Amino acid sequence: MDTSRQLYDVEATGRQRGVYDDIKRTFRAPIVNWIFRTTMANAPHFLRYAWGQLKPLFDTRAFARYSVAYRDAVLTELEDATGIPTYRRSTVDVAPAEYDALRGQLATFDVVAPRLVFLFETMDRALHDGAVGTDPGATRAATAPFPAWLDADRGRPPTMIAAGAVPDDLDETVSSIQSFHGLGDDLPSIYRCLAQWPTVLDAAWADLGPFFESDGFDRARETTAELTATLVESTPYTPRLAPEDLRSAGFDDDTIEEMQTLFREFNTGAVESVLPTLPVYAATVDAEGVRNPL
Template sequence: MDRSKQLYEQDATDWQRGMYEDIKTTFRAPIVNWYFRSLTANEPAFTRYLWGQLKPLFQTRAFGRYAVSYRDTVLSAIEDGPADLPRYRRADTALRPAEWRELRGQLATFDVVAPRLALTFAVCDRAMHGDLPDANPEGAPSTAPLPPWLDRDRGQSVTMLEAGDVPGDLSETVDEIRAFHGLEEGLPSIYRCLAQWPGYLEPAWTDLEPILESEAFERGCRDADAVVDGHLEELPYTPRLSPNDLAEQGFDDETIDDIQHYVRAFNRGAVSKVLQTIVTYAATLDAGGERSL
């Protein structure tokens, strides 16, 4: 798996283009994450099979309840801590009105996607390592449809800087962000997006860094992981993604091993804490979604 190899939306054709449209429609956000772009570029047949197994997981009322709980869990832990979460108005950032709308709209898109990616990473990693609990749906929400209004039409299409294009005056901030997330190189998508607006990212990081390094945020991350684990116990069905399931679909051992390492890197690495910071950034601009259902 070459994680730098990606099939971007503008280059997708045929069934891959259709699958990307389906991912965006199902996730209710105008973005196809790097996770799927890289999988599609490296293992297209597997990605088509994977999406067929994953899609229904995002279409139940129980999923909606999970998504808002994930968001609320992170923010509630911070709110219970000693420091207040900063809140910004446009005047605090010196951004023009159009820039302010764009920033909030793109951050809202990440906020929509964050709990969906957290579930994707957990399901793929645990299923492909034989550690996913058997489906045990309880109550109507486990199989009832996702409310059509939830997270609908909240975000805007996302634009990002290349890692090498980050403004020089943000270099110190970027170094601190990498250190916090334990990244030796590269920069997660959310930061390459926010770096387009140094007038927001620099003061936001200065204000948020002590909060993100606090026990309150650590507790929020642990509690959010527990929300994911709890939702896995009530999935409407068990995705067929175990090594044996994949072998029955004709995938060879080398491919399965490569994909196992790929999905674990997302679920167990630095990316997981990035998802919780997304929720935090969105809240600073009042660009976050519902916190209860």
């Protein structure tokens, strides 16, 4: 599988464009994430089948509650540790229009964070015959629809610096970020987005880096992992994505193994420390979503 290949939203047509439209509607975000773009480019039939299996899991009130609890778990630990730093436009020397763009783009990352975490955990388990829907929830929320108003019309499509185009004055900051997340020379989308505003990224990493290296952030990661596992196991809809299910649906062993490898890689490693940071960065510019229990 060539993970450098991607089918971008603007290039998608026909059924592929329809899947992308549905992903954006279901995720409530103006973006089709990399994991979908590269899967569509390499295995379009698999993604269409898998999305049909996964979509109901994201459309429940139980998932809505989880997405809110995920955000709150991370931000509560930060509040208890140091408080949430806030960056007004004037303090980070960003023009008004650029500040609006910054807030909108960070809101998008805030929206997709719990959805990606849940996607990776569900797919990783399902593709390896793991526990998905083994203890279906019996409450009304388990099958009730996702509230139409939650996360609606939030965010703007993120823009980013090109890979390898980090401004010279961010070299030290970016090196520290890569070291913390164990990324080598890579830089995740959130940081490539923030690098468009060097004063913001510098200030945010200086203020938040110590928290990300603290016991509080470790507790946040443990709590969110527990929330995710509970929802994956209690979902009332069990996606048919186990290897035998996929063989019955006509997928060959090579495709199955490629998908197992892809989603296992995305459910482990650096992503475990990157995704919980997304609500934090949004909160620094007052762009985070709802935190109260639903």
